[in-house]
Amino acid sequence: MTDFIKTGVIGHPIAHSKSPLIHNYWINKYRLNGTYKAIDIHPDNLQNGVGALINEGYSGFNVTIPHKIAIMALCDEIDDLAREIGAVNTVTIKNGKLYGTNTDAYGFVQNIKANATDFDFTGQNALVLGAGGAANAVVYALLQEGAAQIIITNRTKEKAQKLAQLNPDKIKIIDWDLRNNVLDDVGIIINTTSLGMTKNPPLNIDISKTQNALVTDIVYAPLYTDLLKVARNNGIKTVTGIGMLLHQARPGFKLWNGVVPSVTKELEDLVLS
Ligand code: ATR
Numbered sequence: 001m002t003d004f005i006k007t008g009v010i011g012h013p014i015a016h017s018k019s020p021l022i023h024n025y026w027i028n029k030y031r032l033n034g035t036y037k038a039i040d041i042h043p044d045n046l047q048n049g050v051g052a053l054i055n056e057g058y059s060g061f062n063v064t065i066p067h068k069i070a071i072m073a074l075c076d077e078i079d080d081l082a083r084e085i086g087a088v089n090t091v092t093i094k095n096g097k098l099y100g101t102n103t104d105a106y107g108f109v110q111n112i113k114a115n116a117t118d119f120d121f122t123g124q125n126a127l128v129l130g131a132g133g134a135a136n137a138v139v140y141a142l143l144q145e146g147a148a149q150i151i152i153t154n155r156t157k158e159k160a161q162k163l164a165q166l167n168p169d170k171i172k173i174i175d176w177d178l179r180n181n182v183l184d185d186v187g188i189i190i191n192t193t194s195l196g197m198t199k200n201p202p203l204n205i206d207i208s209k210t211q212n213a214l215v216t217d218i219v220y221a222p223l224y225t226d227l228l229k230v231a232r233n234n235g236i237k238t239v240t241g242i243g244m245l246l247h248q249a250r251p252g253f254k255l256w257n258g259v260v261p262s263v264t265k266e267l268e269d270l271v272l273s
Contacts, residue, residue, distance in 0.1 A: 005034030006057055007256050010049065010071075011064035014038045018271050019062055022249045025270060026261040034059075034257065046070055053093070059256040060092040062249070068133060075100035084166070085140050087133060090252040101255075104137035107248025109145060112188075112216065114247070114263065115239045119214050121145035125186040127213075128152045129179065129203065130193035131159035134218050136166075138192050143167050151186065153179045154193075183210040191217045196225035203227050208234045217241045223272060242268055 009019040015038065023036035041049030043066055050071070053061060063071045068087040072078055075088060076097040082088045088100035112119060126147050128135055131154035142150050143166060150171045154160040157173065164171040174182060183189065189210060195203035197219045207215060207230050215231040220241035228238045246263040253261045 003033070005032065005059050005257055006037075006053075007034065007060055007252075008037040008039045008053070008058065009062040009064055010039045010041045010053075010067055012040055012042050012066060014040045014064070017064060018245060019064075019249060021271055022246060022267065023253060025267055026253055026259070027257070030257070030259045030261065032257055032259065041067070043067070043070065047074060050074055050098070054096050054098075058093055060090070060252065062252055063089050063091060065133075072100060074098060081105070081140075085137050087136065089248070090255070092252075092255050101251070102137065103248045103251040104134065104244075105141035105144065106251055107244040107246075108138050108141045108190075108218075110247035110250075110263075111241075111243030112214070112239055115243055116214050116237060119188070119237075121147055121188075123148045124188055125149045126151065127179075127182055127186040127189045129189070129191045129205070130154055131156070131163045132192065132194075135163060135192040138190055138218070139163055139166055139171070142188075143170065147188075151182055180206045180209060183207065183213070186210070186213050188214045188216070191219065191225070191227055194219065196227055198222060207231045207236065210236060213237075214239065218244055220245060220272075242272060246271065 009017050017038050020036050020038050027034055071088050078100040082100050082102035085102045090101045090103050092099045124147050126142050152160040153174045153176050155176045160173045164173055191203055194200050198221050214237045216239040217225045217227050218241045219225050223240050231238045250261055
């Protein structure tokens with residue numbers, strides 16, 4: 001009998017996380033001996049909470065809101081990727097030590113590659129709407145994949161300016177109010193804001209002004225946001241956000257369980273149900 005592999009996701013709140021559904025689906029599918037739990041850790045108790053996971057023999061865990069930055073101080077090692085993105089979302093525990101990485105950029109890129117197979121990031125101009133945590137990973141991914149120029153626009157300009165420090169030569173910032181003016185200058189448009197999410201206001205943008213861009217949203221509830229619906233109705237190529245969530249889970253699963261899991265339609269339907 002192989003060892004029982006304990007993994008999970010830490011966050012606060014955590015009840016609505018889709019990660020246990022994804023990882024336990026894979027654990028069953030690949031007939032592995034283990035489990036993946038949602039673990040609520042209050043921000044005031046992060047160190048003790050993580051210490052308990054080490055003591056209980058966990059192999060690793062995902063990290064979600066609000067711990068993605070705070071966990072960095074507790075890691076023994078953080079890889080270059082996570083350090084550049086400025087957040088850790090995946091931790092492996094080995095001999096009581098914590099190794100942090102970030103798989104959000106990977107998730108973003110793999111989602112596009114899997115669902116827009118003829119799209120090539122190299123040399124593209126990109127428009128990134130938003131400058132929060134998710135935008136960080138998206139901008140990093142665009143740079144890694146060889147995008148030519150990245151335009152960032154965010155309601156709070158200072159946050160866009162901070163994000164531009166990743167590569168000031170390639171990143172340009174425009175005012176949030178001017179977002180409609182650049183829609184036809186780019187090959188990919190990514191909404192990383194929470195606008196358009198169920199119960200949130202819609203993203204107000206005249207997406208029909210773009211002609212050749214691929215439009216994608218990191219929001220996946222609803223799966224087809226107004227942004228994606230309007231784009232589709234105008235014959236614009238779109239990729240939904242659910243694949244980013246599914247693909248970002250794969251490297252952690254591989255690190256802890258030794259199996260590269262696949263993203264399937266069955267898994268996507270399960271997570272969306
Ligand atoms: P995440 O980590 O998921 O990216 P976040 O860091 O809270 O979450 O970022 C949310 C993003 O949505 C930000 O870019 C935010 O803009 P601000 O930086 O100005 O807060 C954007 N956002 C949220 N509500 C918005 C609104 N009503 N109008 C414009 N942008 C909004």
